Amino acid sequence: MTNLSQIRPRMLMGPGPSDVxxxxxxxxxxxxxxxxxxxxxxxxxxxxxxxxxxxxxxxKLTLAVSGCGSAGMEACVVNxxxxxxxxxxxxxxxxxxxxxxxxxxxxxxxxAISVPWGQxxxxxxxxxxxxxxxxxxxxxxxHAETSTGAAQPVETISRVVHDSGGLxxxxxxxxxxxxxxxxxxxxxxxxxxxxQKCLSCPPGLSxxxxxxxxxxxxxxxxxxxxxxxxxxxxxxxxWGSERLYHHTAPINMNYALHEALRxxxxxxxxxxxxxxxxxxxxxxxxxxxxxFRYLADPEHQLPMLNxxxxxxxxxxASLRKRLLDEFxxxxxxxxxxxxxKAWRIGLMGESATxxxxxxxxxxxxxxxx
Amino acid sequence: MTNLSQIRPRMLMGPGPSDVxxxxxxxxxxxxxxxxxxxxxxxxxxxxxxxxxxxxxxxKLTLAVSGCGSAGMEACVVNxxxxxxxxxxxxxxxxxxxxxxxxxxxxxxxxAISVPWGQxxxxxxxxxxxxxxxxxxxxxxxHAETSTGAAQPVETISRVVHDSGGLxxxxxxxxxxxxxxxxxxxxxxxxxxxxQKCLSCPPGLSxxxxxxxxxxxxxxxxxxxxxxxxxxxxxxxxWGSERLYHHTAPINMNYALHEALRxxxxxxxxxxxxxxxxxxxxxxxxxxxxxFRYLADPEHQLPMLNxxxxxxxxxxASLRKRLLDEFxxxxxxxxxxxxxKAWRIGLMGESATxxxxxxxxxxxxxxxx
Numbered sequence: 158m159t160n161l162s163q164i165r166p167r168m169l170m171g172p173g174p175s176d177v178x179x180x181x182x183x184x185x186x187x188x189x190x191x192x193x194x195x196x197x198x199x200x201x202x203x204x205x206x207x208x209x210x211x212x213x214x215x216x217k218l219t220l221a222v223s224g225c226g227s228a229g230m231e232a233c234v235v236n237x238x239x240x241x242x243x244x245x246x247x248x249x250x251x252x253x254x255x256x257x258x259x260x261x262x263x264x265x266x267x268x269a270i271s272v273p274w275g276q277x278x279x280x281x282x283x284x285x286x287x288x289x290x291x292x293x294x295x296x297x298x299x300h301a302e303t304s305t306g307a308a309q310p311v312e313t314i315s316r317v318v319h320d321s322g323g324l325x326x327x328x329x330x331x332x333x334x335x336x337x338x339x340x341x342x343x344x345x346x347x348x349x350x351x352x353q354k355c356l357s358c359p360p361g362l363s364x365x366x367x368x369x370x371x372x373x374x375x376x377x378x379x380x381x382x383x384x385x386x387x388x389x390x391x392x393x394x395x396w397g398s399e400r401l402y403h404h405t406a407p408i409n410m411n412y413a414l415h416e417a418l419r420x421x422x423x424x425x426x427x428x429x430x431x432x433x434x435x436x437x438x439x440x441x442x443x444x445x446x447x448x449f450r451y452l453a454d455p456e457h458q459l460p461m462l463n464x465x466x467x468x469x470x471x472x473x474a475s476l477r478k479r480l481l482d483e484f485x486x487x488x489x490x491x492x493x494x495x496x497x498k499a500w501r502i503g504l505m506g507e508s509a510t511x512x513x514x515x516x517x518x519x520x521x522x523x524x525x526x
Numbered sequence: 527m528t529n530l531s532q533i534r535p536r537m538l539m540g541p542g543p544s545d546v547x548x549x550x551x552x553x554x555x556x557x558x559x560x561x562x563x564x565x566x567x568x569x570x571x572x573x574x575x576x577x578x579x580x581x582x583x584x585x586k587l588t589l590a591v592s593g594c595g596s597a598g599m600e601a602c603v604v605n606x607x608x609x610x611x612x613x614x615x616x617x618x619x620x621x622x623x624x625x626x627x628x629x630x631x632x633x634x635x636x637x638a639i640s641v642p643w644g645q646x647x648x649x650x651x652x653x654x655x656x657x658x659x660x661x662x663x664x665x666x667x668x669h670a671e672t673s674t675g676a677a678q679p680v681e682t683i684s685r686v687v688h689d690s691g692g693l694x695x696x697x698x699x700x701x702x703x704x705x706x707x708x709x710x711x712x713x714x715x716x717x718x719x720x721x722q723k724c725l726s727c728p729p730g731l732s733x734x735x736x737x738x739x740x741x742x743x744x745x746x747x748x749x750x751x752x753x754x755x756x757x758x759x760x761x762x763x764x765w766g767s768e769r770l771y772h773h774t775a776p777i778n779m780n781y782a783l784h785e786a787l788r789x790x791x792x793x794x795x796x797x798x799x800x801x802x803x804x805x806x807x808x809x810x811x812x813x814x815x816x817x818f819r820y821l822a823d824p825e826h827q828l829p830m831l832n833x834x835x836x837x838x839x840x841x842x843a844s845l846r847k848r849l850l851d852e853f854x855x856x857x858x859x860x861x862x863x864x865x866x867k868a869w870r871i872g873l874m875g876e877s878a879t880x881x882x883x884x885x886x887x888x889x890x891x892x893x894x895x
Contacts, residue, residue: 158572158788159565159568159569159572159784161553161556161569161781161784161785164557164559164565165559165565166557166559167557167559167560167563169559169560171560173774174559174561174774174777176558177557177558182555182556182557182558182778183555185554185555185778186551186552186554186555187530187531187533187551188533188535188536188546188551189538189543189545189546189551189722189728189729190533190534190535190536190538190543190856191536191538191540191543191856192543192729193859194536194850194856196528196533196534199528200528200530203527203528223593223594223597223730224592224593224597224755225592225755225773225774225775225776226773226774227754227755227773228592228593228755228773231753231754231755255754258750258754259754261750262750262751262752262753262754263752351774353558353774353777359558359776359777359778359779360558360774360775360776360777361592361730361776361777361778361779381627381630381631382631383631383632383752383753384600384631384752385596385599385600385624385627385628385631386594386596386597386599386600402861403596404594404595404596404597405542405543405594405595405729406729407594407728407729407730407779408543408722408728408729408730409551409554409728409730409779409782410728410730410776410778410779412530415528415530416530419527481563487559487560487563492771
């Protein structure tokens with residue numbers, strides 16, 4: 158039986174979870190209270206206000222779904238989609254492919270377009286897909302593709318989606334709080350994230366936000382949402398002033414998110430974005446000097462997720478294991494097309510520090526031949 | 527902005543969450559590590575082993591779903607049901623009605639039978655429903671109905687379900703670890719629970735277990751599970767030896783469950799069941815002496831959930847508020863048919879102590895006219 162007091166801490170530099178600030182762990186360990194306790198309802202109000210600030214939105218329907226980032230993805234899809242609805246999914250990696258799968262299970266009539274791994278879509282390509290196979294009720298895309306390290310140009314894509322009368326569904330699991338995300342500025346209709354990336358909170362909740370247009374679509378559905386657990390028409394009545402019981406909220410996880418959001422806003426979003434960019438540049442120089450090769454289009458490289466091919470002839474799995482065993486540094490394996498060929502090195506939230514960058518580069522100097 | 531360090535602790539005597547042992551809060555605050563870290567995978571193995579002990583099963587497919595109890599309900603339903611499958615749902619309160627809703631959303635051809643609130647089904651009634659409208663692929667029932675405080679006689683019901691060739695789906699959200707639950711002994715095919723009741727862990731995870739027969743049904747589905755997030759055919763490959771990434775597990779919540787399960791097994795299930803029964807008897811005497819009236823059939827009264835009508839002429843909401851504000855004691859409001867008429871008083875896990883019983887009775891003496 159594992160003795161939890163003997164867990165060896167790690168420097169978390171994979172695709173998430175990232176390192177968690179001790180303040181967040183301390184918050185999570187506060188006494189559990191009831192999900193209808195006025196004290197807890199105030200905490201939910203705080204979380205909504207802080208999520209609005211981090212998402213840069215005034216959307217009223219902004220809350221934390223009681224599940225991981227993929228539950229947030231499913232929540233956005235199943236609330237907007239009814240069986241037979243047309244949806245365009247833009248696939249540029251594993252998480253775009255996941256969204257396609259989720260949409261098909263929800264009964265959407267899915268058209269998928271794709272670009273090679275590491276590349277991004279142009280607004281023209283989206284417009285062409287809409288012209289050829291649309292119009293679509295929903296267009297879904299992953300802002301920061303965690304499997305490739307590339308950022309999609311959301312703002313221009315949003316324009317063509319809205320010109321066609323569609324709703325834009327955006328995955329910001331990896332990008333939120335680590336680079337600019339502008340839900341209102343970009344006119345995003347449904348947006349979800351995860352807690353364990355640049356928010357540096359343990360995994361377990363998924364912040365989501367819905368525009369007024371998305372709320373209208375939800376309010377005017379002809380069919381019930383396929384998932385009871387993720388049905389926003391009910392969940393909104395718990396987070397809203399009605400305070401109707403839906404499910405028992407994960408109390409202590411919400412404490413953790415509350416504290417993590419406070420830390421993000423204390424630092425300030427522009428400073429936080431700049432810190433992620435700066436640490437990324439330092440890591441990139443160091444990795445390239447050591448023979449690693451970035452896999453994403455350089456113009457669209459994410460700061461917080463670095464997908465890199467190892468120098469020729471190295472076995473990624475054994476080196477990754479040595480980093481973990483000898484240096485307690487976790488980096489992520491490649492996923493999908495990059496499996497066995499690449500690492501995904503995260504610089505997310507509390508893990509985007511000089512100490513992390515230098516720690517990893519020094520460890521690499523010790524383990525590389 | 528709420529200062530989390532100033533949260534006023536409560537004595538949690540509602541329908542859950544229950545009081546959490548400080549050991550569990552401490553475990554939850556251990557450093558977050560990765561979801562594929564060998565240390566964490568050992569913790570998952572431990573959790574499976576301990577859940578098997580608590581569910582009293584040797585089912586291989588036993589794990590904690592990354593969501594609250596209602597996510598576990600949905601996970602059981604959507605994995606067993608394909609669109610058009612016939613399902614019988616036995617409704618004896620709010621949570622049976624919820625299961626019916628979940629099953630309908632999953633596309634089941636649902637037959638629902640009901641008994642008056644506080645009553646239980648007989649095996650004959652289930653047999654009759656099966657004869658009239660069956661056979662059913664799945665029969666779903668809530669063991670301990672949290673809205674009424676009545677326990678259904680699962681063992682005899684299980685026999686008629688299996689005689690008809692159906693699968694038995696059982697909700698043990700409120701009963702698990704507070705009264706006998708025998709997944710193998712009762713031949714239950716799919717069973718889910720929640721962490722925040724008699725396991726006395728914060729809410730956020732849902733223990734589930736599936737029999738070999740249920741596993742066969744899942745393996746031989748013609749259609750994909752409607753929910754990607756809850757698809758056991760993928761989740762089992764993360765909890766199993768394949769360790770395939772599905773979604774990022776809620777790391778720290780699993781630490782908490784690990785410690786909560788250790789505490790349950792240290793006490794031992796029979797001792798724990800007996801403790802719940804003993805505290806219930808003391809509470810019952812005290813409440814009845816003060817003019818409260820139990821609402822469930824006395825033969826089937828749950829120990830851990832006491833649904834009681836208040837003495838005539840009392841306003842339940844204002845008295846409940848006084849208990850919370852003046853004594854920091856939380857009891858639950860009535861749900862559904864009992865809304866405004868009853869309280870639901872929980873004696874669950876760490877909240878099933880002499881201190882809780884006496885604390886509540888003393889507080890009542892102070893606030894009752």
